Amino acid sequence: MGVMTLEALVGLLREEPGGQPGLLAVGERLAGLVVEPSSLQPYLHFSRGRYTRNLVYRDARLEVLLNCWEAGAVSPIHDHDGQECWFSIQSGTFLLENYGLVSGGLEPGPARLGSPAVVGPVGAGYVDFRCPDAPIHRVVNQQGPAVSLHVYAGPVERCLVFDAKRQRCAMQQLRYHSVFGRPLSPPESAHPRIRV
Template sequence: MANATQTHPLQTGIGNFIAGLKELERDLITKDKIAAYMAAMPVRAEALQDYVWWRDSFYTRNLIYRDDLFEVMTICWSPGQKTAIHTHNGQLGWMTVAQGEVTTHEFSHASCNAPENQNVVNIDCLGGATELQIDRLGSIVCAEGTGMVTVDKLQTIHQIENTGNTGCISLHVYSKPFDSCIAFDLDQQRCYRRQLSYFSKDGTPIQA
């Protein structure tokens, strides 16, 4: 793995990072604009330590900042931990990795028995299918200092997995914030709305 100092020459504090995002709220938020900002303002793991919490049973979602346009969080992954296959509610998303590596598996919706619930205005899916086919498109490895994964309104279904041998800290920005998503259970052939929660807010755990 590349030396962290070489990979992240800008030692961006999380306060500076959030302040820069708030400045961007004055203009139209686009996938490319926020991706360019995050590439120019890398945040090292040391700057995220107040928002790093590990749990053996599941990955943790740790809220750093949220307003009407942006949601910023760390997600901490022990080796082997992964999300369900899920949507992003039609919202934009960006992920970089401050420590370790994760693999993003990308999927597309091929068919289901509730097609009327697809592509609803301002949301990607209502769920409710009991027969479905989700095609796997490929996988992207995102590691410390090596790029970024984005989600947009065209590519919105994915699964994130820590495929490395160490704990991983990823930094996520969403626009707009969302509190639920559609999860896909391919074994049970169903999709359903899943409520999302945080393990910590502002550096303080809120869950046991």
């Protein structure tokens, strides 16, 4: 497993040729990588019973987040608004449930999902990739607290959240728990119980 600081990783991702992080380049950089734990410290913000989204870097073509997961935290079933997404586990153990879309689900409204393909348990160094052809998944933290690093090929400000039982999906605006290491303090009504 390779080790590098978070700052160094962001620098490498920003320098990708062609102005857009490439699938191969980002995947290769993240494969087996565990970011130097001390460089994660400013972005480690946990919240009881859930997970938090902590912005590390963002420009028009790249977004880097650190998600902090409490024990038992589960994401809703969601997509990534047409963006490529790399999910790199830094600590903890996760189950990943990947869903195929049977019908609907390209906009809010009816959506039928296939049975999930379960990956895991997986731990530190594992990298998952979501692309526009296979964007839908749910993440389950099996052992917490845990930390995951997310790289998006373009900022993701909203996504579709799926209700498999009701066979519907709805658009959800995404929020950060912290920005560049500084926790945000919006009113409690702006903190949904489930964050994507």
